[in-house]
Amino acid sequence: MPDKETSVTFKVQRFDPEKDKQPRMQEFIVPTRRGMTILDALLYIKENLDGTLAFRTSCRMGICGSCGMYINNYPRLACHTQIAELESAVVTVKPLPNSPIIKDLAVDLQPMFDKHKSIKPYIVQENKTEESNLTHEYVQKPEEVEEYEQFSYCIKCGICVAACPTSASDAKFLGPQALGQAYRYCADSRDAGSAERLTITESNHGAWRCHLAGACSEACPKGVDPGLAIQLLKNKMAKQALAGPQKNKKVAIYPEPKEIKPRVAVPPFTAK
Amino acid sequence: MLKTRMQLLFYLSAIGLAVFLGIHMAVQHLNNVLATGDTAPTSWLSMIGRATQNGWVVIYILMLVFGLYHGLYGLRGIIIEMTKSDKAINLVNRIFIVGGIIIFAWAAYIPIALATR
Amino acid sequence: MQTEVKPRPNQLGIVGWFWGGNYKIERYLYILHRVTGVGLILFAMFHLFETTVMRNQGESVWEMTMRFLANPIFEIGLILVGFAFVIHMLNGARLIIQELGYLLGRPKRPVYPYSDAIRRKRGITMIFMAVIIVLMVVFVLNRFIGGAV
Numbered sequence: 001m002p003d004k005e006t007s008v009t010f011k012v013q014r015f016d017p018e019k020d021k022q023p024r025m026q027e028f029i030v031p032t033r034r035g036m037t038i039l040d041a042l043l044y045i046k047e048n049l050d051g052t053l054a055f056r057t058s059c060r061m062g063i064c065g066s067c068g069m070y071i072n073n074y075p076r077l078a079c080h081t082q083i084a085e086l087e088s089a090v091v092t093v094k095p096l097p098n099s100p101i102i103k104d105l106a107v108d109l110q111p112m113f114d115k116h117k118s119i120k121p122y123i124v125q126e127n128k129t130e131e132s133n134l135t136h137e138y139v140q141k142p143e144e145v146e147e148y149e150q151f152s153y154c155i156k157c158g159i160c161v162a163a164c165p166t167s168a169s170d171a172k173f174l175g176p177q178a179l180g181q182a183y184r185y186c187a188d189s190r191d192a193g194s195a196e197r198l199t200i201t202e203s204n205h206g207a208w209r210c211h212l213a214g215a216c217s218e219a220c221p222k223g224v225d226p227g228l229a230i231q232l233l234k235n236k237m238a239k240q241a242l243a244g245p246q247k248n249k250k251v252a253i254y255p256e257p258k259e260i261k262p263r264v265a266v267p268p269f270t271a272k
Numbered sequence: 273m274l275k276t277r278m279q280l281l282f283y284l285s286a287i288g289l290a291v292f293l294g295i296h297m298a299v300q301h302l303n304n305v306l307a308t309g310d311t312a313p314t315s316w317l318s319m320i321g322r323a324t325q326n327g328w329v330v331i332y333i334l335m336l337v338f339g340l341y342h343g344l345y346g347l348r349g350i351i352i353e354m355t356k357s358d359k360a361i362n363l364v365n366r367i368f369i370v371g372g373i374i375i376f377a378w379a380a381y382i383p384i385a386l387a388t389r
Numbered sequence: 390m391q392t393e394v395k396p397r398p399n400q401l402g403i404v405g406w407f408w409g410g411n412y413k414i415e416r417y418l419y420i421l422h423r424v425t426g427v428g429l430i431l432f433a434m435f436h437l438f439e440t441t442v443m444r445n446q447g448e449s450v451w452e453m454t455m456r457f458l459a460n461p462i463f464e465i466g467l468i469l470v471g472f473a474f475v476i477h478m479l480n481g482a483r484l485i486i487q488e489l490g491y492l493l494g495r496p497k498r499p500v501y502p503y504s505d506a507i508r509r510k511r512g513i514t515m516i517f518m519a520v521i522i523v524l525m526v527v528f529v530l531n532r533f534i535g536g537a538v
């Protein structure tokens with residue numbers, strides 16, 4: 001996009017549950033500059049054109065997962081998408097599909113969070129007291145970290161759920177986000193919860209409702225590749241179904257420190 | 273892990289189908305390309321010729337088992353993806369199990385009856 | 390007074406199986422697989438009727454059925470079923486392999502610009518697609534070399 005100021009037409013979907021029966025589209029002309037993101041444009045609209053426009057944003061740097069939207073027929077993070085990269089004089093912005101609309105562009109991600117919680121998204125320990133009260137440090141080799149690292153970058157933005165064809169018709173489907181995270185924990189060498197977790201993910205609305213459409217992985221703004229995670233999860237499920245629960249390799253535990261070195265005192269001039 | 277086992281059976285039946293439907297395709301639908309010598313595989317003579325051989329009867333019945341299980345289980349999956357109610361899903365499960373058994377019994381009886389006629 | 394307002398459902402529904410946005414080919418192979426699967430089971434039911442109820446009534450009824458089916462509509466239908474079978478079988482083979490976690494590679498650190506396993510292995514998908522097209526051609530060829538489909 002050239003440096004000089006140009007303008008782009010924004011078609012934004014509006015819906016106020018207290019007033020509207022149907023969502024409607026509203027047009028705004030937004031002056032754009034180099035490097036401007038969709039989120040910048042929405043902020044411009046809210047500040048200068050229509051203060052009633054509702055959307056969710058927080059970090060404006062692709063970290064918090066608040067600003068997922070359906071932009072020019074593709075789910076994206078508004079803060080992570082420059083207007084110029086769309087190469088289009090008209091930009092349509094709609095709320096993410098497959099999550100209920102609260103108002104305008106803000107969708108309710110609670111159903112996704114609930115599904116996320118249902119798959120036990122934490123390291124499950126054989127020893128339950130250890131789970132809440134760690135007594136040791138667990139060591140992982142770099143290869144062991146690589147098994148799950150990619151999947152741990154998920155910011156719970158709901159974009160994969162918007163892309164998934166099964167989530168489109170099946171509200172109860174656990175969805176790429178939760179299933180991807182189920183694998184993230186099953187693949188962690190510190191975890192002992194696979195046996196339990198894999199029975200949750202084989203429910204009627206679980207991993208076998210995924211048919212490798214791959215749209216989740218394509219759209220994920222963090223490169224998490226939930227589609228790959230789900231297929232690897234199915235591999236674990238198949239192994240458990242055929243050969244019983246598979247244990248993760250025992251992780252190394254750091255030896256108890258023999259002597260505790262005294263803490264270096266805080267220099268007096270900083271502790272004021 | 274019942275549902276995973278059933279899904280694996282669904283895949284296994286697909287592989288079975290690929291093998292037997294492959295044979296079926298080669299003999300009955302690629303007869304000219306493969307020059308099997310049978311120019312009219314749908315004629316009564318050709319058909320009855322196969323129907324009275326035990327090998328073919330076995331293939332037909334296996335094809336029936338695999339096809340019914342694979343097809344109905346696949347359809348069940350599609351229906352689950354459009355249904356919220358667990359009750360409705362259970363009903364579909366029952367209808368498919370009963371329906372599948374009835375269709376199997378009827379359709380397995382015919383080739384056996386033909387072969388032994 | 391404050392009133393409780395319920396969020397408005399926004400699922401794409403079954404329409405979302407067919408179109409959900411500007412995604413790449415794999416998302417649309419999904420619906421192709423589904424449509425061919427349902428088409429095949431409908432055909433299988435029809436075919437079972439033909440080979441049980443009709444066949445059981447003996448030679449004259451069978452030959453009559455065959456004559457009834459020997460018209461362009463059913464012949465085109467049979468070619469479509471053949472296409473559906475070829476597509477479903479080979480794409481199904483790819484799905485069995487990849488859905489069980491094979492031929493997809495290992496996880497990779499997400500370094501920008503991101504890639505994903507299905508797209509990195511696009512070549513494998515394309516090989517399956519190529520075989521599908523070849524088999525479709527062979528299937529149609531059979532019709533023209535001989536006579537009967």
Ligand code: HEM
Pocket residue numbers: 210211212283286287289290293339340342343344345346347349350422423424425426427429430431433477478479480481482484485488
């Ligand atoms: C010839 C070999 C065949 C193979 C290798 C095969 C393979 C597959 C596979 C792997 C799936 C699962 C797709 C997924 O989970 O995404 C599937 C689904 C399905 N198949 Fe087959 N299949 C074959 C033949 C058939 C036949 C003959 C029928 C009809 C009787 C059929 C009907 C279906 C149906 C209804 C589905 C469900 C589609 C869906 O869930 O989207 N298949 N097939």
Ligand code: SF4
Pocket residue numbers: 153154155156157158159160161176177180219220221222223224225226
């Ligand atoms: S997997 Fe990707 S698209 Fe899905 S919620 Fe996590 S970050 Fe968002």
Ligand code: FES
Pocket residue numbers: 056057058059060061062063064065066067068077078079080
């Ligand atoms: S505002 Fe935080 S991800 Fe966009």
